[in-house]
Amino acid sequence: MRIDEVTDILREAAAEAILPRHRALTEGEITEKTPGEVVTVADREAEALITRRLRCVRDVPVVGEEATAATPALLRVVRDEPEVWLVDPLDGTPNFVAGRADYAVMAALVRGGETVAAWIVQPATGRAYTAEKGSGAWGDDGVRLRREPAPADPAALRGAALTGFLSPGARARVEASAPRFARLSSGTKCAGIDYPRLATGALDFLLYHRTLPWxxxxxxxxxxxxxxxxxxxxxxxxxxxxxxxxxxxxxAGPRCWRTARRLLLPSSDPSPKG
Structure with missing residues (x-):
């Protein structure tokens, strides 16, 4: 797998389409693709650039967030094709629109329904993270990421839970659990920021309801x-x-998963596999 080549593609798309517009978007460059969900010209231009260049690396279908917004049936490709690219050209668009730094550019290669390679670039800081199934996760400083187990005491755990799409009852249970943890927030609302925070030890758990593949x-x-x-x-x-x-x-490990599951969503308590 040409890991570095894909990282460079994401960096180049950010440099060409995203960074020049950070804190410089005009009103006409921001629209709603669905009620309450914004998209910018940077999202669309970055996805077009990444899609074209990824097809040169590996000529398989590309399922991008913005292309799927226009053609929802494209999502079936993830299940139906033996190999596909997934692209999120600008994860954390509301943060980007607000001028904050918590946004990312992401891609993944999916084979037989499983993710086999992944890339996350954080343009505002220049950080990049990569992973290959069975070969490890890496920061762009060349250091392999090895997450230590989290503390056993829930009062020492730091987590993030995105509750916006939960049912009122589930949201109430999550909010009621907050005092049991050292910290429970809504995170940055950017998966491309929060997953690396989990992998590097800044967070101990993440809870999501909506699980769009990109x-x-x-x-x-x-x-x-x-x-x-x-x-x-x-x-x-x-x-x-x-x-x-x-x-x-x-x-951060099976024990932390069990603890977070029990306290956040106590209606049932399956044990993690593996």
Whole structure:
């Protein structure tokens, strides 16, 4: 796998289409693709650049967030094709629009429904993270990421839970659990920022409801290859981007996964597999 070549593609797309518009977007460059969900000219231009260049690396279908917004049936390609690229050209678009630095450019290669390689570039800081199934997770400083287990005491755990898409009852249970942890926030609302924070030790767990594949395939592989547990909270099955069910819990090892699952969503308590 040409890991560095894909990293360079994401960096080049950020340099050409995204960074020049950070804190410089005009009103006409921001629109709503669905009610409450914004998209910018930077999202669309970056995806076009990345799509074209990835096809030169490996000529398989590209499933991008913005292309799928225009043609929802494209999402079926993730299940139907033996190999596909996934692209999130600008993860954390609301942060980008607001002028914040918490946004990322992400890609993943999916083979037979499993993520086999992943890339996350954070343009505002220049950081990049990569992972290859069975070969590990890496920062761009060449250091392999190896996540240590989290503390056993819930009062020492730091996590993030995105509650916006939860049912009112589930949201109330998550919010009620906050005092049990050292810190429970909504995170940065950018998977390309928060998954690396989990993999490098700044967070101990992440809870998501919506699991669109371009949002989670890169970070889930990065976290798993770093030693984290990333599984569905309802049945503890491992994450796959061809599975469109809601709900995903990522944590610093099986013990932390069990603790977070029990306190955040106490209606049932499956044990993590593996």
């Amino acid at each position: 949002d989670h395939a890169p970070g889930a592989l990065l976290a798993t290859e770093a030693g984290c547990t990333v599984q569905r909270p309802d049945d503890a099955s491992c994450y796959r981007p061809d599975d469109d069910r809601s709900g995903l819990l990522a944590a």
